[in-house]
Structure formats: structure tokens, C-alpha cells
Amino acid sequence: MDGSAGRCPHAGPCARxxxxxxxxxxxxxxxxxxxxxxxxxxxxxxGGPMVRPIEGLRRQQAHQAGQRTRYLREVNLEGGWEEGDIELLIAGRADGIDLSAAVPVVEEIKTFRGDLQSLRQQRGKVHDAQAGLYAALFARRSDAELLLTRVRYLEADSEVASDIEHTWSRAELEDFFDTTCRAYAGWLLGAASRRRARDASLRALSFPHGAFRTGQRSLAGAVWKVLGTGEPLLAEAPTGIGKTVAVLYGALRRLPEIDAARLMYLTARGPGRASALQAVAQLEAEGAVLRTLDLRARETLCFLPGTPCNGSACPYARGYYDRRRAALGELLATDHAQQPCVIDAERTRRVAGTHQVCPAALQKDAARWSDVVIADMNHGLDPFARQRALLDPDEGGAAVLIDEAHNLEDRAREMFSAALDSHALRTLGVDLRGSAAALGQGLERMARQLETCPAAPALADLTPLAEQLERLLSELGDWLGHAPAGGLFARCRGTYGSLLRWWTIWREVQAAPDAWRVTVQFSDPGATRMALRCLTPAAPLAREQARWKGLVLFSATLASSEHLIRVLGLPQQTRTLRLGNPFPPSHQQVLLVGDLDLRHRARAASTPALAQLIIDLAHARPGHHLVFVPSFAFLRTLSAAVAERAEAALPDASCLCQRPEMDEAGRREFLDALSRPDGRTRIAFAIAGGIFGEGVDLAGEQLVGVVVAGLPMPPPDVERRAIRDYHGVDGFDVAYRIPAITRLLQAAGRLIRSGRDVGTLCLVDCRLAQPGYRRLLRPDWIVSETGCAGVGEAVTAFWAHHPAMNERRDQHAQDQDHLHHRPCNRELSDARTALPGGHERSPAEHVPRRSRIRDQGDQLDPDTESKSALSGPHPAGHAGSGNPYR
Ligand code: SF4
Known part of the structure; x- marks a missing residue:
């Protein structure tokens, strides 16, 4: 479902x-x-046995292949319907049109298992309507007076076919088309008036707070320019620019002009989702009339987890379609003047509960009628979770905005990989022996086959396994169709999902075998894990992107744009934008300590010197420091060494450590300790690339120093080595160096969160002095190289001469008075950054005295945008004369 104002697109004459x-x-x-x-x-x-889409497709293709010569397959059809100033354009692909008989036959093909009568009762009307709509569209390009519609039901496991046929005159078809569109238009009328209000509000939309911050105008303008041109944008915008609201503003200003029904905003983590919702709220406060949907997974919304999603088992599935419209009407209804229109999980569950319908299905239906859909990356890209209807050009399509794009490469590799675990298959097989013996034996057979496979199988060796897996999928699907609710059902559904993922990825592998690698891990006897590992997601991502109505990828840290363009399958004409740091470089002291070897084999020997470095730093600048390390083993060793030294050197100091598998309560406790500065020194240890490496917002005295000790390389396991080998001469960069620097930059980004923050960033590792690593660091950092022994002196000098220090001392005195009233974490950050008029006030510039300063020659001027570079084949402003950023 899409709506856009524009000239009538009819191929034929149209008076209006x-x-x-x-x-x-x-x-x-x-x-x-x-x-x-x-x-x-x-x-x-x-309920009843399931038919997998691929089974249906195969059966359908076999049927189509056996048809006469004048049988047209997969025919694209479209046509319009108008009333008042609304036009509905309906499009689709008819399965087959048989022109061999005197009366043309329009075929709609369905593959099924089980009871046809029950299927007809449930879905027959929809199947007939599909055939009727296709026939009506075909009649417009045919001169036949009569047409036959045939819904052909093919049994999945036999050659049997059953037909439901109906003969129509042209007038009857046109009447059916008109009646159906009129019923749909009942919803369109409401949607149309909303759409007009939305578009008018977006055309007049002002930027929140009345003024752009440094960099925001460039970013919003670049987004505005590229959407609708078919060229993606890859933008790096450092922390503090306010990139989320800038990207959304540029995209929303553009939305009324482009042929896209909605914006799909994809994020990798919870904080990104929260930022997007906050930005939408700011834009709504400026007058944007929007319907925003916060898309959640089925498991989050479901009222009855572990229950089969059919009318026999779940009361919320029973009669869903009979109550859907009333529920949807209430869910979508808002008085925009009264409240922001965000459809979140709570609201969806409340409305679904009132109408006794499935909240997950209701949310999907509501998403089609939303202007902005905020979702996890999976919902846009994962072959099993992506919301095809929201991105389908036939449904109006979406322009896609991807936040935290530095995560996309690894996330996409995961999405296009799959693994089978023999232990899980065997356990389930044993548990099924009593209730479904044949199925249980099938699962145990599959487990045995995995455990006896060669250690390094070639892809071709897996064909028998894939065939066995396909049969098992059918049997498991049958069983799930009749299974009672409960724990066994939930486990079987999970296993079905794993098998189906593996099998689907296996089919992807056939198209580009070089881009995947099979890995087999044998652990305990009876526990074998066989994975299809995606080495580069470029091909499947490129295929998806081709269907989108625009693409913007952005992040605070993109170590290498060229690399991302290659591995994400972006076209060569992708435009790139790199914005300078919005804060004065003098607020961040960057020390590069290149005389410590922190490679894995040298860590033990280097730990005492590194511990002393951290003590010196904390001694020179008391307060809160975050130390990022590559692994938990190193974290334990280093934190113990620091704690031991601190007893004598910093008796008032305390250490905090991230723990493996930290839950939400532990995470909160860790951050709470840092968010209440009280003059004491706290040294917190965390994993670079872990839960504290991103999305943590500690401002002012909450954090005065960050140390990144060692390069956070991904572990050199068999899968990483496969990625390295696949990428040839660039292999080390792709598999290790770029991911490590991306994690380093993310960790470093925790330090300066606003224009009033000042801090010391200390990067420790001899490899960072090498050009291959240095070139990937931010060009706007002023890096001072020093040795371990010089850190204390350098830090003392920086803080002693920094004018912000006096202000900090005054602030600290006040903090002591108001300690119990201090907001924590994000609240504090926001309070400090929101200055009158929405402008970030820059503290006075001061260049600290430095020993052995080495400036980056190409640093960006933080106070102007003149050096912000939007690269690409077109000059700025090419997209149209209405560009508000000229
Ligand atoms: S139909 Fe909906 S409510 Fe019922 S089990 Fe499935 S997801 Fe849960």
C-alpha cells in the first residue's frame, strides 16, 4: 500500500x-x-500439514512446464482504479494464462497438503478473489468477451490436481474489480486525508530546536539529495552531531516527493531504536504528522508462547480475519493533536487484547499503513525475518535508513549463515520416540549423518544430507500442523526453523558457492556442529537493495568506506559523506603509546607496564576511567594487576569489571557506578566490541578517560581464517584489521559525548604506530605519540593547562552539594548538551602543550562544514530544483 501525490501514471489517456x-x-x-x-x-x-514455499514453487513449476505452448507463465499485470482524486494502482504476477482454448484461462495455483475442503473453507474466497482480480486486469489488454478463472490446487505429495473454475463476462470482471477496489477504498479515504496532512506537514517541517548543529545540515541535505536518485549514501557522522534526527529529517522532507510508501529505519541495538523514537518525537513536536511503528519480534508480542499459530490451538488466531479490521481501525486511530502516533509493543498488545486477535499479526497489518517503521536489521535483511511486504515495490516499497552501519557486515554474515547441531537433533529425536516414532528416528538419523561426515567436506559432498534434510522438513512440518501446544511443540518449531534456515542457505550457496564455506566442529562424542558460513554477504545484500526505493547507511565510525561498499554489495556510484568532529579537538587528548606489545603472546610480559600506565593516568587525572581490552582473560589479569598497584598508589580508587554473560541488572549496576561522580577514582574494565563498547552515554565527569589496550581483533577461528583467505590480498584487512579498528573507534567514542566534555584517550599497542593501522584512525584526532613512562606527565600537562579544568573544579564542588539530585547517564548528558536556542556552545579553544605532537595533516575543521566531503558522481544539488539545502 503506497500513496504519493503526482501526475496520473496511467499508460492510457486519463482526463484528469x-x-x-x-x-x-x-x-x-x-x-x-x-x-x-x-x-x-x-x-x-x-492447523494441518504445512507446505514450504519452495515445495509450492517446485510443484507449481513442474505443473507449468507441462502446459501447452500457448500457456504464458508468471505474467505481470497491473491496472488502476480511480475515485475522486484517489487512484489505486494494483499490480501482481498471475501464475499462468492459457490462451490455447477459445476462452482464455487465468490460473491461480496453490499447493497444499491435507484436507482441501478445510483449506477452501478458510482461504477459498481469497484464492477466488486473486484469480478474479488477475482476470479483470488481463481483460483490459484482451478483446475476449469471456474469460475463465481457474484456481488449481496441487497436492504437494502426488500428481493430483483439483480445479475450481468460474466463467466471467468482461462486464462481470469489471464489476468485481470495481466492487473489490471500492471496499478497499473505504480504508484509502481515511489514509488519503492522513497522507495529505502528512505530506503538507513534511513539506513545511522545520528542523527541531530551530537550528542545525554543526554537521547536521550537511547530513540532512545529503540524505535529501540521494533519496529518489537510486544512489545509496554511506555517511560517517561522529558522535554529537545528532545524526539520527538529521537523517530522519532529510528523509522525511524528501518522502512526499519520492515514490516510496514509507521509511524503514533499521538499527542493530536497543539504544539505536530508542534514539530513532526520540528523534521521531522531536520531529512530531515540530509539527510532523506521522504514523510510526516500532516493529517487534513475534516472541515479544505473543500472548501464548509455545502455542501453534492456528485457529484450533490459539484463540487469538481463531476468527482473526473476522475481527482484524475493527482492531486495526482502533490501533491506527489517533488524534495527532493530542498524542504522538507511535504504535509500540504495549499499545499493540493492548488493542489486540481488547479485540482478542493475535498481536503479532495485527502489528504486521498495521505496519503496511505506517509512514516510518523502526525495526531491527533482521527485519529488513534476514531471509527468515525480513518483512517482504513492507519492502515490496508492488506494495509501494520503502526507502531504507540503516543506522550503526559498521555492524552490518558481521550481522549480514550471520543472517546468511546457518548451522546444524547433532546434539540438539538427537535429543529431540529421543524425546519424540513415544509420540512420533518415525519423526524421532528421522532426527536421530540426521544426527548420525552429521557426526560421521568428513572434517572438511566439499560442498558437493553435502547434497545427500540436504536431500535427507528436505524430507525431514516435510515430516516435521506435518507433525507441527497437528501437534498440541507445549514444550515439545516449541522445541520442534525451533528445530524446524534451524533446519529450514540451513536448507534455505544451502539453496543460496548453489548460486554462488565461492562465497560460502562449510565448517565442521566436533566437540564431545555425539556433538557435531556443521555450518554454512557466509564469507561475504555482498551478493544477497545487493539483490535486496535493488528492490528498495532508496538507501542511506550511516554510523559514527566507518573505518573504511571503500571496504564497506565492496563487502555490502553497494553499487560503485554509492555516494559517501564524512563529517568532521563537531567538538573542538582540543577537548580530547589522544595519546598513542607505541612501546608496549599487546599481541596475544606478549600480553603477560606487558601487563605490569600497562597496569602502571593506567595507575599513572588515574593519578594524573582522578575520576572515572574506562579501560577496554580484547578478551575476558586479559581483563581478569589486567584488572587484578591494577587493583594490586592501586592499593598503594590510589587508596581511594576502586575497580569494576564487566563479566561474561552480564544480564541487564548487572549492566545497569556497572553503568550506575560510573554515572554518579563523587570525586573518587573508578577504573572500569570492559571488552572492546562488547556491551559497553557501544551505545553507552557517559558525559562530563562521568567519564574523563578511556584506554583502549590492545587491538580488539576477532578471534582467529576457522571461520575468520576462511574470510581472510576468501578476500585474497585484502584478507587480513577484511577479517581482522578493519573489524579491530572499528571496535577501537567505537570504544574511543564513549569519551566525548558533548561540547562540554573533556577527556584523555589513550591507545596502547605497538601495532597502532604502523601505517596500516594509523591510516584507519580518525583524521581529525590530534595524536601525541608517547611511551608508557610518559603518560602520567602528558596527562598532567593536558589537564593543568586546559581551561575546562577550572570549570570542572567549580562544577565538581557543586556536584558535591547536589549529589543526591543528579540525573544519571543519558539524562545528565542531555541536560548538559541542550543549550538555549539548540546551539552547541563551543568552549574556548586551547591547544595543550604536548611533547612529540604529531598532527594529522588532513584534520577537519570542527566549526565549519566546508571540508565535509560528499563524494559521488553528481554535483551537490543535482536532485531537483526544490532542494532546501542549496
Ligand atoms: S497466533 Fe499470535 S498469539 Fe497465538 S500463538 Fe501465534 S503469535 Fe501467539
């Missing part, structure tokens, strides 16, 4: 289009309209 009247155009697929208007009864039917 010819007169230049503005129509509000909505786009929807045949399948969606048929379902929305004609569906009734239960979600997921009454």
Missing part, C-alpha cells in the same frame, strides 16, 4: 492526468487487496 490534476496515488498488490477485502476466518487455518 491530462489536465495536470494532482491525484493521490496508492499502490497495492493483488494478493494484499484480495486478502484485505475477502479474508475471513482463522489465521493459519485450523
Amino acid at each position: 492526468g491530462a489536465l495536470g490534476m494532482n491525484l493521490l496515488r496508492f499502490r497495492a498488490s493483488v494478493g494484499h487487496v484480495a486478502d484485505f477485502v475477502h479474508a475471513a476466518g482463522d489465521l493459519g487455518g485450523r
